[in-house]
Amino acid sequence: MNSLRTNNLSIGYDHKIIAKEVNLELNPGKLVCLIGQNGVGKSTLLRTLAALKEPIAGEVTFGMEPISQIDRRDLARSIGVITTDKIGMSNMSVRELVALGRFPYTNWIGKEEEEDRLKIQESIDRCKINYIENAKLGQLSDGQFQKAMVARALAQDTQFILMDEPTAHLDVVNRLDMFALFSDIITQTQKSILVSTHELDLSLQFADELWLMDFNQPIVCGSPQRLIDEGAISKIFHHEEYEIDLSVARSMIRKKK
Numbered sequence: 001m002n003s004l005r006t007n008n009l010s011i012g013y014d015h016k017i018i019a020k021e022v023n024l025e026l027n028p029g030k031l032v033c034l035i036g037q038n039g040v041g042k043s044t045l046l047r048t049l050a051a052l053k054e055p056i057a058g059e060v061t062f063g064m065e066p067i068s069q070i071d072r073r074d075l076a077r078s079i080g081v082i083t084t085d086k087i088g089m090s091n092m093s094v095r096e097l098v099a100l101g102r103f104p105y106t107n108w109i110g111k112e113e114e115e116d117r118l119k120i121q122e123s124i125d126r127c128k129i130n131y132i133e134n135a136k137l138g139q140l141s142d143g144q145f146q147k148a149m150v151a152r153a154l155a156q157d158t159q160f161i162l163m164d165e166p167t168a169h170l171d172v173v174n175r176l177d178m179f180a181l182f183s184d185i186i187t188q189t190q191k192s193i194l195v196s197t198h199e200l201d202l203s204l205q206f207a208d209e210l211w212l213m214d215f216n217q218p219i220v221c222g223s224p225q226r227l228i229d230e231g232a233i234s235k236i237f238h239h240e241e242y243e244i245d246l247s248v249a250r251s252m253i254r255k256k257k
């Protein structure tokens with residue numbers, strides 16, 4: 001299985017560099033949470049990794065190949081992405097949205113085969129959105145829409161899934177459900193999921209690895225426990241008046257016996 005790597009990557013906009021000399025590796029079978037304050041550059045990094053945005057310098061490679069040189073359809077079979085961009089199509093049904101995930105596999109008229117139908121249904125089931133399968137996107141709550149987008153990414157059945165704040169609109173139970181689902185998918189399929197998120201407690205509980213982004217600092221990577229122990233997480237979330245005690249965060253969520 002291939003890895004997704006960055007080689008001396010610089011990301012940003014026009015002449016504004018947000019992070020430079022970034023060398024990261026996303027390996028198969030990992031749930032990685034990208035954490036950092038508002039505006040630090042998480043979305044920018046994620047979009048650059050997904051080839052939705054050109055790097056300022058350096059490159060992103062999938063296996064041995066720079067992603068900029070991989071055919072778009074081939075790339076869409078390896079890397080799935082959910083951004084926070086609004087999509088129009090309010091008249092489309094949830095099932096139709098999830099079916100879009102099969103687009104890289106279907107023929108030019110987009111005809112679904114049995115395998116496509118199975119993947120679509122499995123994704124709908126896993127995200128527990130059967131009850132809104134026929135609802136139009138324009139009628140969904142923000143949280144329901146977010147789950148439908150995750151289902152679309154699952155239906156795409158890629159080795160890597162990159163998601164920008166996929167749980168921002170979900171309540172506490174649904175957030176937990178989503179992170180548990182990500183963790184299950186990884187255990188069962190050896191896929192790799194990179195999630196940009198502000199869910200510190202869930203990331204500490206479920207992530208195999210955290211990527212911590214801070215302003216004008218190198219990105220720090222490591223297991224949640226190691227980064228807590230080293231004080232790296234507290235460092236990026238400093239507050240003038242308050243302290244965040246992370247020692248309890250990992251035990252806040254426990255699996256029932």
Ligand SMILES: Nc1ncnc2c1ncn2[C@@H]1O[C@H](COP(=O)(O)OP(=O)(O)OP(=O)(O)O)[C@@H](O)[C@H]1O
Nearest residue numbers: 013016018036037038039040041042043044045196
């Ligand atoms: N299209 C753009 N053109 C110029 N600057 C941009 C653009 N999009 C984002 N930025 C700037 O780049 C920086 C990083 O933004 P980005 O959206 O990547 O941060 P983020 O970590 O995802 O933030 P948040 O947690 O608030 O979603 C910010 O200073 C932002 O203002």
